[in-house]
Amino acid sequence: MKSYLKVITNIFLSSIGLSVLIGSLLRIVGPINQHHTINRKINISAKSRRLAKKEFKARKTNFISFYNKKLEKFERLEKLINKWENLINKNPDLNVSAFFLSLDEQVYAEIKSEIKLSAASSIKVPILIILLTMLDREEIFWNEKLILSKDTIGSGSGWMSYQEIGDRFPIYEVATEMIRVSDNTATNLLIKRIGGINIVNQKFKEIGLNNTQINNYLPDLDGTNLTSTKDLSLAMSLVDNGSLLNVSSRDIFRDIMSKSKTNTLIPSGILRGLGKESKDTDYRLSLKGYLVHNKTGDIGISYSDTALIQTPHNSKAFASFIVKGPFNDPRSPELIRNLSAELVPFLVPDQKSSKQN
Numbered sequence: 327m328k329s330y331l332k333v334i335t336n337i338f339l340s341s342i343g344l345s346v347l348i349g350s351l352l353r354i355v356g357p358i359n360q361h362h363t364i365n366r367k368i369n370i371s372a373k374s375r376r377l378a379k380k381e382f383k384a385r386k387t388n389f390i391s392f393y394n395k396k397l398e399k400f401e402r403l404e405k406l407i408n409k410w411e412n413l414i415n416k417n418p419d420l421n422v423s424a425f426f427l428s429l430d431e432q433v434y435a436e437i438k439s440e441i442k443l444s445a446a447s448s449i450k451v452p453i454l455i456i457l458l459t460m461l462d463r464e465e466i467f468w469n470e471k472l473i474l475s476k477d478t479i480g481s482g483s484g485w486m487s488y489q490e491i492g493d494r495f496p497i498y499e500v501a502t503e504m505i506r507v508s509d510n511t512a513t514n515l516l517i518k519r520i521g522g523i524n525i526v527n528q529k530f531k532e533i534g535l536n537n538t539q540i541n542n543y544l545p546d547l548d549g550t551n552l553t554s555t556k557d558l559s560l561a562m563s564l565v566d567n568g569s570l571l572n573v574s575s576r577d578i579f580r581d582i583m584s585k586s587k588t589n590t591l592i593p594s595g596i597l598r599g600l601g602k603e604s605k606d607t608d609y610r611l612s613l614k615g616y617l618v619h620n621k622t623g624d625i626g627i628s629y630s631d632t633a634l635i636q637t638p639h640n641s642k643a644f645a646s647f648i649v650k651g652p653f654n655d656p657r658s659p660e661l662i663r664n665l666s667a668e669l670v671p672f673l674v675p676d677q678k679s680s681k682q683n
Contacts, residue, residue: 397427403435409668410437417657421650424665425555426672429563430641433672439556442537443648444549446623447483447508448558448630452538454582455561456529457501457516458575468498468578472515482545484509505621506585510544517543533570535561549628555646558632563644566634583619583634591631591659592645593618595666596673614638627651629658631666637673645669 615638
């Protein structure tokens, strides 16, 4: 009996010792395995970011290559240019830049499209594009919140400037309001989040916007922020065809652009070219099969508009206009409408005769 109890005791003590030993090993191995798992996740995330940056670099190269070719393979619409020149010559004291592009039809028209003019609120379109490239590369997050600070308050259009300092707004709301109601404070919040004016300008250059530059926060009533009509249209076109953004970010871009409330320039001009005049511009255009996603700019001395135009023929085109002239001169916005009206015959793919000289 004593021998039997001794065996049982030895087995019991051995079990306790083995349990302690296994427990100690688990305490050592567990953190190592956890650390390995964390490192693995970090490596996967870093790899994803590297791939995203590599993909963006390829897109950027494509954009710059396209830009530097200066549309050599596209047909130049001399007939449209002549119509524009006739309108512009009636107002010789106005400084006018115009650019039209159809990737589907591989045609374009331009007048002084590379000169730098006051961008006004049209600068918000390149800012949105830069923001979305950062979203693609996971450098920002769509639900990330930005804090309203005194240095970002911008007078003029928008409602965010009237909110309390310290209020937080998600980036998706800030980006939307920058375009929807042309909110200047929203724009300044995004400039600051991207890294400041110098970083934004650097990123403009990275995607080939060589004529676009921010010098001051919005509203920039002195017109120091610059862009060109070619920069605006080429950037929008290469976003839309997927060369500059992922599919999801491209869809976000189109959705935000579709929310712009001001449609008194290019959209109204296209409606005029269709033989209609109406205050309900977007609805009347839709009845004709047109969707025009645009962003205007107005600082009195400079009027601008840039647009993505979807036609009833399932084709897309891009147009940008900037007119600089006397303060609040009604001829400036009226000229943009008239220049836009002349686009209509050239938005019809099957009218080849309209492309002839």
